[in-house]
Amino acid sequence: MVKRKIVGAHYGLMDWLVQRITGVVMAVYALIVAVALLMGAGASAASWQAFLSGGPMRFATFIFVVSLCWHAWVGVRDIWMDYVQPAGIRLALHTLTLVALVGYAGWAAQIIWRL
Amino acid sequence: MTTRTLQFKIYRYDPDQDRKPWMQDIAVEVDAADRKLLDAMVKLKAVDDSLAFRRSCREGVCGSDALNINGRNGLACLADLAGFPDGKPIVLRPLPGLPVIRDLIVDMTQFFKQYHSIRPYLINNDPPPERERLQSPEDREELNGLYECILCACCSTACPSFWWNPDKFVGPAGLLAAYRFIADTRDQATGERLDNLEDPYRLFRCHTIMNCIEVCPKGLNPTRAIGKIKDMMVRRAI
Amino acid sequence: MKAKVTVRKFDAVIVGAGGAGLRAAISLSEAGLKTAVLTKVFPTRSHTVAAQGGVAASLGNSEEDHWHWHMYDTVKGSDWLGDQDAIEFMCKKANECVIELEHYGMPFDRLDNGRIYQRPFGGHMSNFGEKPVRRSCAAADRTGHAMLHAMYQRNLKANTQFFVEWMALDLIRDAEGEVLGVTAMEMETGEIFAFHAKATIFATGGSGRIYRSSTNAFINTGDGLGMAARAGIPLEDMEFWQFHPTGVAGAGVLITEGVRGEGGILRNSAGERFMERYAPNAKDLASRDVVSRAMVTEINEGRGCGPNRDFVLLDITHLPPETIMKRLPGIHEIALQFAGVDALKEPIPVVPTCHYQMGGIPTNYHGQVVVPGKRTQNEIVPGFYAAGECACASVHGANRLGTNSLLDLLVFGKSAGETAVDELKKSTQAHKELPADAFDRTQERLHRLNTQKDGASVHETHLAMQRTMQKHAGVFRFADLLQEGVQRIIEVQRDVQRTEIRDKSKVFNTARIEALELDNLIEVAVATMVSAEARKESRGAHVRDDAPDTPEHPNGRDDTHWLKHTLWYKDPDGTGCRLDYKSVTLRPLTVDTIALKKRAY
Numbered sequence: 001m002v003k004r005k006i007v008g009a010h011y012g013l014m015d016w017l018v019q020r021i022t023g024v025v026m027a028v029y030a031l032i033v034a035v036a037l038l039m040g041a042g043a044s045a046a047s048w049q050a051f052l053s054g055g056p057m058r059f060a061t062f063i064f065v066v067s068l069c070w071h072a073w074v075g076v077r078d079i080w081m082d083y084v085q086p087a088g089i090r091l092a093l094h095t096l097t098l099v100a101l102v103g104y105a106g107w108a109a110q111i112i113w114r115l
Numbered sequence: 116m117t118t119r120t121l122q123f124k125i126y127r128y129d130p131d132q133d134r135k136p137w138m139q140d141i142a143v144e145v146d147a148a149d150r151k152l153l154d155a156m157v158k159l160k161a162v163d164d165s166l167a168f169r170r171s172c173r174e175g176v177c178g179s180d181a182l183n184i185n186g187r188n189g190l191a192c193l194a195d196l197a198g199f200p201d202g203k204p205i206v207l208r209p210l211p212g213l214p215v216i217r218d219l220i221v222d223m224t225q226f227f228k229q230y231h232s233i234r235p236y237l238i239n240n241d242p243p244p245e246r247e248r249l250q251s252p253e254d255r256e257e258l259n260g261l262y263e264c265i266l267c268a269c270c271s272t273a274c275p276s277f278w279w280n281p282d283k284f285v286g287p288a289g290l291l292a293a294y295r296f297i298a299d300t301r302d303q304a305t306g307e308r309l310d311n312l313e314d315p316y317r318l319f320r321c322h323t324i325m326n327c328i329e330v331c332p333k334g335l336n337p338t339r340a341i342g343k344i345k346d347m348m349v350r351r352a353i
Numbered sequence: 354m355k356a357k358v359t360v361r362k363f364d365a366v367i368v369g370a371g372g373a374g375l376r377a378a379i380s381l382s383e384a385g386l387k388t389a390v391l392t393k394v395f396p397t398r399s400h401t402v403a404a405q406g407g408v409a410a411s412l413g414n415s416e417e418d419h420w421h422w423h424m425y426d427t428v429k430g431s432d433w434l435g436d437q438d439a440i441e442f443m444c445k446k447a448n449e450c451v452i453e454l455e456h457y458g459m460p461f462d463r464l465d466n467g468r469i470y471q472r473p474f475g476g477h478m479s480n481f482g483e484k485p486v487r488r489s490c491a492a493a494d495r496t497g498h499a500m501l502h503a504m505y506q507r508n509l510k511a512n513t514q515f516f517v518e519w520m521a522l523d524l525i526r527d528a529e530g531e532v533l534g535v536t537a538m539e540m541e542t543g544e545i546f547a548f549h550a551k552a553t554i555f556a557t558g559g560s561g562r563i564y565r566s567s568t569n570a571f572i573n574t575g576d577g578l579g580m581a582a583r584a585g586i587p588l589e590d591m592e593f594w595q596f597h598p599t600g601v602a603g604a605g606v607l608i609t610e611g612v613r614g615e616g617g618i619l620r621n622s623a624g625e626r627f628m629e630r631y632a633p634n635a636k637d638l639a640s641r642d643v644v645s646r647a648m649v650t651e652i653n654e655g656r657g658c659g660p661n662r663d664f665v666l667l668d669i670t671h672l673p674p675e676t677i678m679k680r681l682p683g684i685h686e687i688a689l690q691f692a693g694v695d696a697l698k699e700p701i702p703v704v705p706t707c708h709y710q711m712g713g714i715p716t717n718y719h720g721q722v723v724v725p726g727k728r729t730q731n732e733i734v735p736g737f738y739a740a741g742e743c744a745c746a747s748v749h750g751a752n753r754l755g756t757n758s759l760l761d762l763l764v765f766g767k768s769a770g771e772t773a774v775d776e777l778k779k780s781t782q783a784h785k786e787l788p789a790d791a792f793d794r795t796q797e798r799l800h801r802l803n804t805q806k807d808g809a810s811v812h813e814t815h816l817a818m819q820r821t822m823q824k825h826a827g828v829f830r831f832a833d834l835l836q837e838g839v840q841r842i843i844e845v846q847r848d849v850q851r852t853e854i855r856d857k858s859k860v861f862n863t864a865r866i867e868a869l870e871l872d873n874l875i876e877v878a879v880a881t882m883v884s885a886e887a888r889k890e891s892r893g894a895h896v897r898d899d900a901p902d903t904p905e906h907p908n909g910r911d912d913t914h915w916l917k918h919t920l921w922y923k924d925p926d927g928t929g930c931r932l933d934y935k936s937v938t939l940r941p942l943t944v945d946t947i948a949l950k951k952r953a954y
Contacts, residue, residue: 237458
């Protein structure tokens, strides 16, 4: 195989855009939580649980977790691309990262709907 | 006439003579007629003719004498000697991130390869009209801040993303040039140009660190141009 | 030890990648010929990049204009020393060449109707010298930069093969006088190559570095002229040097004439607009030699500004700031950087500064190098072409008009390229064999430089040359100073023949390059001084104290004896030189001769 640096993968815009959109989603969620905390939602474990177990809030938290994982995927993938040159190892790391992030998202969903 | 002695610390490496690079301590006397760092360097070369650096126009339009001056990229011919404090040596190094050929001369092949990769020429496949292609003053104004680039490489060699992926990331200078053609109403290859940059490395390695703006001797803003390219890609995709 | 020489074969070799070289390269590459472009610096670093004000073409975008008017202005500007066939050719071709550039992508400024913006410039008038006309096509005050980049870009599209940071050293010419290529040094490795070609095109630019105070870049060392002179080719009209009126005092950096085109005014210490006295009609937009002499006269008569009364002021403070920032942004930047003044609020200190060499390697308007021969005074040197500032077509004669230099390099770069294409396509012959002594001169020069002991310093010798030129062949010339100058410059030449460098490294040895450049500069300096001393009249940029303005000889011009081109030859043994003359071509191609008359603005 030729040992040439190859570029021109014809992707990148979606990831860049997703990182921006998920960033905004996370910022909005953080704002909601901050406001809730100011209004005393974190005063006791019970009030905190009540706040998080509301239907809309469950949904918002879930979206937040998905955003976080997706955002992390692009960032971590970029790190592997910058620092890990052998294609095999890089692919393995990408797979591991994906598996881990999907796992975390599933696990987080379980927790959210157990509340 | 008032004179002043300037102390220098200069990166020296001649692969023909030196086993490894070394820093030379050298001083030179300058007078009131010597305004810019380049004037002092020309005097230095009269003292030690082995000091190698590029220079040509000495007025900041040819882009030959880009150096790392006291840790910051810039043109020697635009750096005011009056701006250097007394008692502290002026440290001169070659532009970072490119292979050194000798002393302050770097191998710019990689930099120009990236510039060439964006197809830096007008593409218009219509048969040329007899007279000029018309362009309104407003459309022409879009090219201001883009076409003035002198390819000195101060920006790209100040960019950590370029240091890390000089073979894959186009770099601020190349991307500025790319947008210069995208923004030109006479160019018909906008789609191909955007396709050419749709890549996780070529364009999207720009993490808006903005060192490029900081060092550009012509006061240009590659980050803004890169932002506009991304903006056009988004508008095309959605 | 003789340097090893590797031979490479091309159809054509172009030396220099400034405007003229790049334009010629476009023609050759697009014709599919195997072309090598050698250049000391990356193409966009060539000095064309520093041109500011514009390129002349009678497009008539803002007002009525005609190539014939442009031709008249150019002949008048040249003080009738320009060849009228070449001038007609250039002025007629101007529109085509500028439109072509626009099609290459050059970002010209625009008028409201979308056409190329044009501004007035010195010496360019409508209706045969009546009043200033807008003829200079401009991209702000960065026209040269925009043009050079556009042409480099077009060459990328045409896949031109560049040899970047290669310095041509000597011309290869065989016993029949035919030119077969050049020897050159790869600067990065110090290795010597020969470029064996059927066509050799010189586009090496000017040599303004012979003067101490110059707007020219460090690289403008007359390499083409030096190479040609050493190979027995004469240099034409070398006494004519243009001193640009507005170089920044002290720094020498150019301030475009476009500043005056946009309404800038020159003032003396009394604040007077003194050009009204010297050129009542064109005022600040008179021809460059006229303005420069007026400025020096003001300074000499004690009306200069500053503590030493040694400069005058270029004032644009009355212009709207928007105009300055839109049309002259680069000048605002230069004034701030090199004069420390904000041009919006304060005038800029300026002095006449060496800017352009009107003379050069003699060519016809096809870009072919011509020398006096047995049959005619303009016999073609086979295989040899020249264009741009290094060539003398001659369109500028005794004084060049602003914006005609960019036009010159476009028109003659193109015609040299196209003539070479035609000649190459006509001939089916293989490369003519290189003579046995093809590399001798180069090897001798390098050997001498590598082995010189107890020699002269390159830096000091260079300075001595520059000071001699500045003192003895400046804006005004004096018979006694010129005579003395000839002696002085020959003394400097002796030192140049024994320069010594301490750095002997093979890798990017800039000390060696500077020494080799000085070999070329000194040929130009000697040619200038000797030619100037010999021309006993005042004409254009060459004004002598012993040839004053008289009714018999208006402006000191003596058409009876001196309406002729100087040809300076270097002796083959390298120690002496001789002068010859040839007549000026007064007959244009299609129109009537523009008759001799007194030059006044």
